[in-house]
Amino acid sequence: MGIESPLFQLFGQSPIQPLTKHMHLTLDCVSVLPAFFAAAQSGDWKKATQVRSEIEQHKRDADVLKKDIRTHMPNRLLMPVARSDLLELLIAQSRLAGSAKRISGLVLGREMHIPDSIYPLSNDFLAMGIQAAEQATVAIDELDNLLETGFSGKELKTVEALLAKLDDLEEQSDQLQISLRRSLKGLEANLNPVDVMFMYQVITGIGQLADFAQRVGHRLQILMAR
Structure with a gap:
């Protein structure tokens, strides 16, 4: 049996395969955020730390794969897509993992407790961001x-429908973010001002989940249009 080159081991038949794997590793980072927030909200910082360690490990795995893709992707691809477009897609995917790490770091570093009156709304907001990340992953799988x-x-129309749904999810996330910010504003007088400042940063970070998922969709649209 011949020895396979590192390039063949990484890409197999297509450079799309490792990109898809990277997107799933990115989604792994995002998917554990509900468990992290549940632990943080209950004041179980040991559990929150453990869950954040999972996020960090998933991100490390994604970063290793990202480096391999960048290193081994050939300059010329025998495919109807540009190397630069695939690398831009890779960057867009990476931003999702980075956002999950930043959000959890802010909450853990401050041992932040979201006011109970707005916690259900914040959960809905987080769920919408995760749903957008899942939708982007489904699109990348195609x-x-x-x-x-x-x-x-038919396949093009299928992906176009997936991306249209992704845009809808991002818009819904924006609306939930507005509602959550308004609700927090109404509580500001009774909260520590520094805590409030960091809560707004966390809200922004959660909103970026849907934003970055949409960017993945936009990069995929560019591939489809070339």
Whole structure:
């Protein structure tokens, strides 16, 4: 049996395969955020620390794969997509993992407790961001099929519908963010001002989950349009 090159081991038949794997590792970072927030809200900082360690490990795995993709992706691809476009897609995916790490770091570093009256709304807001990340992952999973069909036909329409839904989720996330900020504003007089400042940062970070997921979708649209 011949020895496979590192390039073949990484990419197999297509450079899309490691990109898809990277997106799933990114989603792993985001998917454990509800468990992290539940532990933080209950004051179980040992559990919160453990869950954040999971986020950090998923991000490390994603970063290792990202480096391998950048290192081994050939300058010329025998595919109807540009190398630069695939690398831009990789960057967009990475931002999701980074956002999950930053959010959890802010909450853990401050041992932050979200006011009970707005915690259900914050959970809905977080769930919307995670749903957007999941939707982006479903769309990325279709990329191989898109290539096989030459970015046309039924598969193209399927992905376009997925991305339209992703845009809807991002808009819903924006509306929830507005509602959550308004609710927090009404509580500011009774809260520590420094805590309030960091809560707004966490709200911004959660909102970026849907924003970054949408950016993944936009990068996929660029691939489809070339």
